Amino acid sequence: MKIATWNVNSIRARLPNVLKWLEARQPDIVLLQELKTVSETFPHDAIGDLGYNCAVAGQKALNGVAVLSKSPIDIETTCLPGDPDDAQARYIEVFTHGLRVASIYLPNGNPAPGDKFAYKLAWMRRLVDHALSLLALEEAVVLGGDYNVCPTDDDVHDPALWAGDALTRDESRALFRELVWSGYTEAYATLHGTTAGAWTFWDYQGGAWLKDHGVRIDHMLLSPHAADRLVACDIDRTPRAWPKASDHTPLLCELDD
């Protein structure tokens, strides 16, 4: 089975591209981020017509995450545990196709340091704590999405230019490493060994796509039961070249059924 993650940067602005890509690739499960709309205006019908069920945690204008699946979906939660006052729609966790799956839109955190960076680190701490609790269940778990973290300098086209950024700072990387060291397998790095040049995001500005000036910030983390089934993990650059592209491109994982 195939599971994908894609920050679409507005599901309504991106709908034609998303539909075209779903038809071409036929993933079984898709994790979406940055919907930038509420559930009421999410295009349930257009995506449903392609055979997908949709679980949506939306928000007006900002954030918003969803899980699409060709199998039935049971929603576990639409909030990351640990802060009842956090109203940002950045996490949805569901059961579908025999997996526990979360779509994650981790805070950007810029400018750093500052309030937004503190929010990012607090959010990551909550994610690590929750991810640890999920490991104890000994289930097949997939935590995928836009992590807004470049795990190493190999994951940035120009590390000097990005030094000090919230995506590359030691504090962000240390919390990402906690997820990996606690027992989650980062699918792309594990299968490919090197991650240099494996960008998933290219800024709209400055011709970054044409110059291939990207960063690798979208990741799929697998619990041991899911990692045992991992057979492939690749970045599909195709839709980044289409008109009206998102600034992110999809990451696709294949798991044994």
Next chain:
DNA sequence: ATGCCCGGAACGTCCGGA
């Protein structure tokens, strides 16, 4: 020195993004 590119909200620009 500043903005550069986008989407959303909203209708004039500003915020957020990475």
